[in-house]
Amino acid sequence: MNRQTVWVKSDTRNHQGHFIPQSEYTLVEADQNGWALICADNARCYYVDPEQLRFEAG
Numbered sequence: 001m002n003r004q005t006v007w008v009k010s011d012t013r014n015h016q017g018h019f020i021p022q023s024e025y026t027l028v029e030a031d032q033n034g035w036a037l038i039c040a041d042n043a044r045c046y047y048v049d050p051e052q053l054r055f056e057a058g
């Protein structure tokens with residue numbers, strides 16, 4: 001999968017139920033369990049519902 005820049009919708013939660021900060025992320029992959037792995041940098045990555053991603057700013 002090509003890595004691309006994504007943004008999260010407001011009130012997005014990760015797979016553990018914690019809110020994800022509004023920021024720009026890199027979409028790393030979508031796994032077979034239905035989660036998308038997004039990373040802000042090398043230390044901050046989250047699994048989120050792919051339906052909560054925006055592929056355009058705004």
